[in-house]
Amino acid sequence: MSKTEQPNNSEKEIVAVTKHGQATIPKRFREKLGIEAPGKVLFRETEDGEVIVEQVRSPSEMRGFA
Template structure:
């Protein structure tokens, strides 16, 4: 299967995987997740066994994060980023779970 095959009435798409383990993320999903090329994504497995693909922000996308009022705190930057990623993940998971 050389071309991606779109399944009717769903938010799923079948894509080919090369012998090197590479797969192309369909444009509509890259757009939806804000993934630019070149870029990075994170694959994580939920407790239910589902694999989630997440956009990993670049350092330039994170620039100015600490200057926002919600980030002005005595918390370590790693804790702030961890909490922000968790909030973003929860929002995204909620959005995708309502699409089903």
Template structure:
């Protein structure tokens, strides 16, 4: 396990990086993100240069996702696509009409 140095800010922690680019994610951050070993994380950079670390769910964690009540829909996919196309068309038309004024 890498040695870490606590900073005064409770949301920061310095960890060592090995010559192979490996770093240990501190336990409190693993717990906060729900990361179990072995596991995966996603490093994402925002437009302003901030780097965000996110937990990547395993296939077993995703199992049954579509059957959960908050993920269900009684609307057929074709109708959802039709509504999305109409919405996109309306947005394009509004954009072009405001540019031509």
């Protein structure tokens, strides 16, 4: 596969964005990433321009990591 070809095996889902810029993360992605409500997520852009969504752990979940 050349660098310009993209694999077509990724999961995709279209969601609506409200006039306030809010979008609902689909349940299957929340479950897969371990995102609970209320909670926070991190949007990160790679050098290739891809946007990654990651779970942000709560302070209570981070206890013992230091």
